[in-house]
Amino acid sequence: QLQLQESGPGLVKPSETLSLTCTVSGGSISSSNFYWACIRQAPGKGLEWIGSIYYSGGTFYNPTLKSRVTMSVDTSKNHFSLKLSAVTAADTAIYYCAGYMTTDDGFDIWGQGTMVAVSS
Amino acid sequence: SYELTQSPSVSVSPGQTARITCSGDTLTNQYAYWYQQKPGQAPVMVIYKDSERPSGIPERFSGSSSGTTVTLTISGVQAEDEADYYCQSADSSATYVFGTGTKVTVL
Numbered sequence: 001q002l003q004l005q006e007s008g009p010g011l012v013k014p015s016e017t018l019s020l021t022c023t024v025s026g027g028s029i030s031s032s033n034f035y036w037a038c039i040r041q042a043p044g045k046g047l048e049w050i051g052s053i054y055y056s057g058g059t060f061y062n063p064t065l066k067s068r069v070t071m072s073v074d075t076s077k078n079h080f081s082l083k084l085s086a087v088t089a090a091d092t093a094i095y096y097c098a099g100y101m102t103t104d105d106g107f108d109i110w111g112q113g114t115m116v117a118v119s120s
Numbered sequence: 121s122y123e124l125t126q127s128p129s130v131s132v133s134p135g136q137t138a139r140i141t142c143s144g145d146t147l148t149n150q151y152a153y154w155y156q157q158k159p160g161q162a163p164v165m166v167i168y169k170d171s172e173r174p175s176g177i178p179e180r181f182s183g184s185s186s187g188t189t190v191t192l193t194i195s196g197v198q199a200e201d202e203a204d205y206y207c208q209s210a211d212s213s214a215t216y217v218f219g220t221g222t223k224v225t226v227l
Binding site for chain 2: 047048049052063103105107108110
């Protein structure tokens with residue numbers, strides 16, 4: 001049973017880069033043939049998909065965030081990462097990591113989420 | 121990008137049936153997924169590929185699709201079903217979008 005655990009900075013200053021790490025447990029990130037995703041939820045708002053990365057490294061991003069998003073996989077640490085640059089207060093949200101087997105499967109594995117606030 | 125529209129809220133008495141709809145042009149040729157989110161918790165998928173139910177999800181949750189609208193039905197609603205529900209779909213380039221969300225209140 002694969003599980004995800006997010007780790008994030010808690011607080012990021014405006015214009016800086018937000019870095020989120022999602023650690024996979026219960027299996028290898030590279031042998032499970034999973035897609036991995038980052039999804040966020042601003043306070044009191046709905047869910048927003050940020051981007052996805054395949055275990056081999058291929059990526060696809062939300063067009064509205066694409067210019068600021070970079071995702072990567074580190075197989076040696078069994079985790080994947082999100083970097084979101086030039087953050088503003090609008091990026092304040094709970095950030096979730098998620099996993100899915102194929103693009104037809106939906107997000108069936110979720111981490112518990114981590115709150116990231118953008119403030120000076 | 122495209123949008124998925126849901127009604128903001130649904131209120132239902134225990135034992136009754138709740139129906140939550142989600143509308144969007146992409147739903148004519150893309151699967152829909154439904155997630156339940158309780159306060160302070162991560163979402164949980166309750167329906168995938170329009171009408172399939174993941175293991176462990178009660179049979180009272182069902183999904184259907186017709187044209188540009190998909191529907192999540194909760195039959196015999198229980199107090200524990202009170203939550204926010206989100207639909208989700210994708211476009212042909214694997215860009216994912218979530219619906220606006222529906223708050224289900226059990227009276």
